[in-house]
Amino acid sequence: MDYEDAVSFLGRWGVFEKTVFVLLSLSVISNGYVGIAMVFLADIPPHRCRLPLNHSFPLEEVKGVLMLSRCSRYKQGGGFHGNQTEGCVDGWVFGSERYSSTIVTEWSLVCEDGWKAPFTMTVFFLGILGGSCLSGYLSDRHGRRVAFFVSMAIQTVFSVVQAASTSWEMFCVMYFIVAMGAIAKYCCGFILGFELLTSRARILFGAIGIPYAYALGYTVLPLFAWSIRSWRWLLLALSLPGLLYVPLWWYIPESPRWLLAQGRIEEAELILRAAAKKNGVMAPEVIFKVEDVGLIQKAESGPTDRHSYSWLDLVRTSNIRNMMSINVILWIVISMTYYGMSLNTPNMDGDPYINCMVSGATEFVSYSVMWFVMLYAPRRALLPSSLLLSGLLLLLLKTLPDDLSEVTVVLVMLGKTLVTGAFCFLYLYSLELFPTVVRNMALGALSMASRIGSTVAPYIAYIGTYNKLLPYILMGGASVLAGLLSLLLPETKDQELPDLIPHTKPLVR
Known part of the structure; x- marks a missing residue:
């Protein structure tokens, strides 16, 4: 018996699954605006x-x-x-035509101190990097539920303190801690949802619930910013909704999988019996037998030899090394382009509030279209086509006359939609490319590599305050080169996942 067989009595889509799905998805809304809020918090007025x-x-x-x-x-x-x-x-x-205050006007972050505004966003992404490294350890050591709520509290409390910052340095330190809490909450919530939900609900949670909640947070941000023109009150208004998540403590249980891994069988059974009661089904008299728990733990831990692999195995053989090198470049470029276009909203023609709302709304389109296309299109064609088309659209802006500002905005939003879809797809594609024995290490390394792109992105956007086309030329050129490079990656659709390094498909020659 494995874990899925043991909990099959719950059914596939009961009240318990719906509650976990909705509440954990809603917790991601703040992740959609916690970073992008700098579009308004650090905008540079005339x-x-x-x-x-x-x-x-x-x-x-x-x-x-x-x-x-x-x-x-x-x-x-x-x-x-x-x-x-x-x-x-x-x-x-x-000028006070658009904002009553931003952190730029508060601490005069212009001219010789102009580097400080984009560096604030770099600090945020460094916090994301630190939180990504810590979240796995915290959730494995103390439990998914505890780590989830502690990180949520950190994000909320330090966001409120950040709104009361008395200096730019204090603002940056608080933003670093907020970023750590935000990404840790996201990762722990993602893991908690995957382990609480059954297979069918799990797919919907990862493909629809989490991405749509993120896009919702992104989309409502300009509504808050349009209503509140002071950076302190805006930041406070974006922070306080975190208090609404406090009641989730009584509705979101600990992961039974994690409890079993700790040998806490009785606690795991209590959670599953409560879930069965919510779903209106009868739980068996004994859910987990002591002798079965060891087998379940062994099945969950995967191949017994995987612990003999290390980070060096990502570069030891030529095929994995080449695969890793190409993916590192792709993750850096796509992350840089995605965040660069998101943060460049104030430098676009037209109203920045409308532009930001449209940019957020494109996320819904990107996730929906990409999910549908992934079901039918070859993997090897999907990533190059998205990147090449996005890059060409951005490079096309150079040829447009200045009086076609509406066309410029449309092309930028189409490019943003394609890059967002490529970013979403890249997670799945990378998991399929690397073998089981190094898959987690590869994904962790690639996620860290993407932070290089995201830390550069604020400076790409900052260039737009002096030359509005140069950021798009840089991002468009990089996307085209990345798209051509991705043509070397093999096809993985409807093919068995590789388990060992020799099973990895070779690059296309």
Whole structure:
């Protein structure tokens, strides 16, 4: 008997499964806006030097337009024809047409301190990296449920503290901790849902529940930002919904799989009996026999020789090494492009609130279309076509005249839709490419590699404040190259997953 056989009396889609599905999916909504919120929290309003009497501004070219300098002024008596300039020694004057305040206006993160705004987002992604490393250890050591709620509390509490930051440095430290809590909550919730749900519900949870909840958070963000123009109150409004998750403690149980792995059979049976009661079915008198638990644990742990494999096996043989190298590049490029386009929303033509909402709504389209196409299209054709088409659409922006701003927005959103779908698909494809004995290590390494792309993305978006087309040229060119490189990967659709390294399919020559 394995675990799935032991809990088959629960059925496939009862009240218990629906409750777990909905509540754990809803917990991901905040992940959809916790990072992208920087689009509004750190937007750079129009600004100029604060001028005393008898001062004037030099001219500078920004995005191809000649305008008054934002970072310098003529010295007193220098006049328009003098060449003696100085920085904004008396501070800046910021426009308030769109925001009453952002962290940029709060701490004057412009000109020589302009690097600090994108670096704030880099700090967030470094926190994501740290949280990704810790979440697995915490959930394995202390339980999925405990780790899930502790990380949720960390995200909520430190988000509130972040809203009260008294300096940019304090804001960054809080953001790092918030990022760790957010990704740990996401990972622990994902694992908890997979282990609580049965096979059919598990597929829906990973393909529909989690992605749709993330997209919902992304989509509602501009509604909050449009209503609340102060960064402190906006951040507080985005943080407080975390308190609504407190009652989940009484509705989300611990993973019976994890309890069995710890030898806590009675606790696992109590949870399953409560689940059976919710589903209106009768649980057997004995769910797990002591002699069966050892067999279940052995089945769950996989091949007994997998512990003999290490990270070196990802580069030891030429086939796995080449496969890994290509995937590292793909994960970096796709992550950079996805977050670069998401964070570049304020630099696009048109209203940033509408652009952000449309960008979030494209996520629903991406996940739905990709899930449908994956059922029928070859794996090897899906990733190259998504990346190549997305890259070509972004490169096409260079040829459009400036007066076709609506067409520009449409092409950007189509490119964003394709990249989002490619990002979603890449998780599945990578799992199918690598053998069982190194699959978890490969996915962990690739996930860490993707953080390289995400930490670069804020600076890609920052370039857009000076040249609105250059970010799209960089991301489009990288996507085209990644799409061509992905043509080397083998087909995996409807094929048996490789178990050992010699079973791995070779690259296409």
